[in-house]
Amino acid sequence: MKTVKESEIRRQEILVAARELFIKKGYEQTSVNDILKIVDIAKGTFYYYFASKSEVLDAIVLDIVEEGARRAESILIDKSIPLLNRIMMAIMAQVPEFEGTDEIKVEIHKVENTKLERLYLREMLKRMTQILQKPITEGIELGIFHIEYPTESIESILLLGHMMFDCDVFHWKVEDYPMKIKAFLFNVEKLLGTKEGELDVFLKMFGQMK
């Protein structure tokens, strides 16, 4: 009988192989058989872990959320960076770069794929709100933030950032971005109840990213 640990390793092997195949060949073009060949397991073993190829994709999306969460956490523990900057950098670092994972990104944002996009959004919001709870509470105690509903302020900031900048829900023109980013940072200041202009330092940073 397999130990829990072996079982987790096998599951991870499937996910790693599938992710590589989805990127290289594309999600649609990858079959469960392709995955089996690389991991060298029987079909039954695959179906012991996942009910379908699309369930594998769901699991990869959750891994992407977790990877983002870890990037965010590693920034949040760096006490050499001022608290507010750390929080903003953590939020930015969380956004999946999808380095080399274009295929998965396309899949998530595909017009037909509300389910996957919602899964990513909901899990990202849940995980990041958890992670940011502590630094936000710290900021309130230090008198940097003035908010009554820390969880909901964070939820709102994450949601707005995602919809506006990752999902491009407004279809803004490229030339509008500097102003939209400025307005977004202004609104984040309001939602956190910071002094005005506290986030000005990020204007330049965002400016360089675009």
Add this chain to the structure above:
Amino acid sequence: MKTVKESEIRRQEILVAARELFIKKGYEQTSVNDILKIVDIAKGTFYYYFASKSEVLDAIVLDIVEEGARRAESILIDKSIPLLNRIMMAIMAQVPEFEGTDEIKVEIHKVENTKLERLYLREMLKRMTQILQKPITEGIELGIFHIEYPTESIESILLLGHMMFDCDVFHWKVEDYPMKIKAFLFNVEKLLGTKEGELDVFLKMFGQMK
């Protein structure tokens, strides 16, 4: 040759018939032929106006946005209501009740239908931001709102309200709603730069709606 007006009437007849059929029979179960029978036109005439059944659905969604915009506008002209209350009531009135239009609501929110949901969201945001421009400017001039980016504040409020309360993106539990609404109104006050507690009057109203 048909006049522009006749052409517009014919188009509206198709939309009205289709909407009724989508509600009564369901979108999937309605065929273009069903629509033709009611409007009593030839197939060619239908395809002169719409490329497909799904294009008819798109047009219905735009009509729904427009209907919401009109409800909002009719509230905004009522000067007997204080400005801030008028704005909030207009935003609430805009939300499609989808009275008797469950089928279309289901269609919009269907897991596979990102395209339609995005179309609704984008058009609603565009139209409502337009409508709210004037009262928001008025509020700034009267010193009720203190904001530097009125358009973007409105965009943020509409987007948050839609994602949180119409789309249920967080999957909140029923018992969490009172607190979530309180937090939302608190954040709306921040985004508009009003005095604290200005929106408390809406707590009761929302409380009754849930």
